Amino acid sequence: MKGNSYFSRKLHSLLGIIPLGGFIVVHGLTNYQAFERGPEGFAKGVETINSLPVLPLLEIFGIYLPLLFHGIYGLYVAYQSNSNTGRFQYGRNWAFTAQRVTGVITFVFVFWHVYQTRIQVYLGNITHEELGSTMNHIASSPLMFALYVIGVLAAVFHFSNGLWAFLISWGITIGPRAQRISSYICMGVFVIVSALFILSLVAFSGDEFKEAANAALTWTNIG
Amino acid sequence: MAETTTAKKTVKFIVSRQDTPDAKPYTQEFELPYRPNMNVISGLMEIQRNPVTADGSKTTPVCWESNCLEEVCGACSMVINGKPRQACSALVDQLEQPIRLEPMRTFPVVRDLVINRERMFNALKKVKAWIPIDGTYDLGPGPRMAETKRQWAYELSKCMTCGVCLESCPNVNDRNSFIGPAAISQVRLFNAHPTGEMNKEERLEALMTDGGIEGCGNSQNCVRSCPKGIPLTTSIAAMNKDTTKHLFKKWLGM
Ligand code: HEM
Numbered sequence: 001m002k003g004n005s006y007f008s009r010k011l012h013s014l015l016g017i018i019p020l021g022g023f024i025v026v027h028g029l030t031n032y033q034a035f036e037r038g039p040e041g042f043a044k045g046v047e048t049i050n051s052l053p054v055l056p057l058l059e060i061f062g063i064y065l066p067l068l069f070h071g072i073y074g075l076y077v078a079y080q081s082n083s084n085t086g087r088f089q090y091g092r093n094w095a096f097t098a099q100r101v102t103g104v105i106t107f108v109f110v111f112w113h114v115y116q117t118r119i120q121v122y123l124g125n126i127t128h129e130e131l132g133s134t135m136n137h138i139a140s141s142p143l144m145f146a147l148y149v150i151g152v153l154a155a156v157f158h159f160s161n162g163l164w165a166f167l168i169s170w171g172i173t174i175g176p177r178a179q180r181i182s183s184y185i186c187m188g189v190f191v192i193v194s195a196l197f198i199l200s201l202v203a204f205s206g207d208e209f210k211e212a213a214n215a216a217l218t219w220t221n222i223g
Numbered sequence: 224m225a226e227t228t229t230a231k232k233t234v235k236f237i238v239s240r241q242d243t244p245d246a247k248p249y250t251q252e253f254e255l256p257y258r259p260n261m262n263v264i265s266g267l268m269e270i271q272r273n274p275v276t277a278d279g280s281k282t283t284p285v286c287w288e289s290n291c292l293e294e295v296c297g298a299c300s301m302v303i304n305g306k307p308r309q310a311c312s313a314l315v316d317q318l319e320q321p322i323r324l325e326p327m328r329t330f331p332v333v334r335d336l337v338i339n340r341e342r343m344f345n346a347l348k349k350v351k352a353w354i355p356i357d358g359t360y361d362l363g364p365g366p367r368m369a370e371t372k373r374q375w376a377y378e379l380s381k382c383m384t385c386g387v388c389l390e391s392c393p394n395v396n397d398r399n400s401f402i403g404p405a406a407i408s409q410v411r412l413f414n415a416h417p418t419g420e421m422n423k424e425e426r427l428e429a430l431m432t433d434g435g436i437e438g439c440g441n442s443q444n445c446v447r448s449c450p451k452g453i454p455l456t457t458s459i460a461a462m463n464k465d466t467t468k469h470l471f472k473k474w475l476g477m
């Protein structure tokens with residue numbers, strides 16, 4: 001892409017919302033079933049997703065490849081930026097730096113989280129049905145719980161603040177008033193989506209998700 | 224400021240010095256007699272007259288640039304107490320002391336406070352920030368600009384290429400080829416002009432290349448720093464809209 005970073009940056013921006021932003025919202029809603037409806041609700045949610053047609057293709061083209069492109073190019077974008085929040089202590093400038101820091105945290109967190117869950121399913125160490133107890137195992141360790149809260153908050157902030165930036169990058173919010181109103185809406189998105197994830201983590205740490213914990217024994221060494 | 228026993232009021236400056244473009248910067252302190260209504264430039268002129276540091280040793284006069292002395296040329300831009308601004312409109316009475324002067328290091332430092340802003344002029348060339356009207360024959364008068372639009376466009380035309388917005392931008396640095404906010408806003412200005420509009424695609428396409436509009440990361444420091452109050456972030460978002468439209472039009476072959 002030498003010579004024209006315009007197209008790579010546009011693609012990077014688009015992928016951040018479609019599909020990645022869409023995915024994070026759906027993911028939050030599915031997990032929230034664990035809080036709302038307990039293990040059965042969560043299992044149903046997982047089942048619904050598993051019954052989608054051409055799931056492997058959806059996963060590859062809808063999640064893995066966009067995530068790799070956005071994540072790796074995002075690391076490059078972050079490398080190209082300075083942080084001057086010491087000299088310019090404006091809220092938006094803090095958000096600029098936070099967008100980059102949370103991007104890096106999300107990068108690490110997402111790979112670690114996918115390794116603990118989806119990759120274990122691929123490796124045959126656990127089945128899809130056991131993901132609830134896998135999460136119970138993770139969420140009931142205080143250290144893991146804290147790391148997950150940090151990872152989730154970073155990813156959701158990155159998505160919400162990214163949505164605000166996306167609306168500017170594509171010329172949708174132009175004037176200061178439009179950008180201010182969109183920042184309130186994006187802050188609302190941050191609070192709501194964060195709540196979905198944190199409440200589901202709380203639910204996962206509960207005892208209802210403990211059954212079938214034996215099956216999780218096989219991978220305790222990864223935790 | 225602690226008063227001296229003689230009760231003579233003085234002004235303290237801490238100036239970043241650099242002898243050659245590659246030399247290591249160092250700082251020197253100066254204590255000057257206070258005069259009413261002093262600005263940073265008159266302080267620098269005093270140092271030029273009497274280049275003696277606060278501890279009494281003789282030194283070379285500090286180099287700086289200035290022209291208009293009324294904040295319209297941009298030549299005297301420097302970092303004063305941590306913020307990039309014009310030295311001629313920086314009044315000593317309104318500054319916290321000691322007054323710290325540094326060059327805008329986003330640009331190559333030539334000497335002391337003198338910087339080279341050539342990259343900004345290259346950026347204006349890149350985006351074709353002019354209106355081509357030269358031809359081999361008289362093209363006659365162009366279309367008229369509505370007065371309401373002229374008044375609005377006048378605000379954008381106040382840019383003096385001072386470089387303050389580039390200095391405040393975290394994405395203008397040597398790892399990044401971003402041309403900076405000023406040139407993007409100039410595209411908006413020239414594309415708004417009824418004659419300039421005839422070449423608007425050329426300017427949009429220039430923004431859609433490496434280092435163009437994609438370099439903006441929305442820190443929005445520029446709009447808060449511009450001494451002329453130019454609505455830079457609105458200009459950038461408006462050009463985001465126009466380049467996006469242009470992108471789709473080209474794809475669809477329209
Ligand atoms: C995997 C690691 C990731 C890294 C390293 C990363 C990095 C970045 C960086 C540095 C930016 C700032 C671009 C700019 O403002 O100029 C950005 C923007 C963005 N990111 Fe990410 N990101 C990652 C994951 C994600 C995920 C999972 C999502 C979706 C939930 C996401 C959504 C967005 C959005 C919507 C934007 C705004 C795009 C724009 O500026 O127009 N990112 N990302």
Ligand code: SF4
Nearest residue numbers: 382383385386388449
């Ligand atoms: S836009 Fe404002 S800050 Fe930037 S160069 Fe022009 S006058 Fe200076």
Ligand code: FES
Nearest residue numbers: 290292294297311
């Ligand atoms: S000397 Fe022209 S802006 Fe200060």
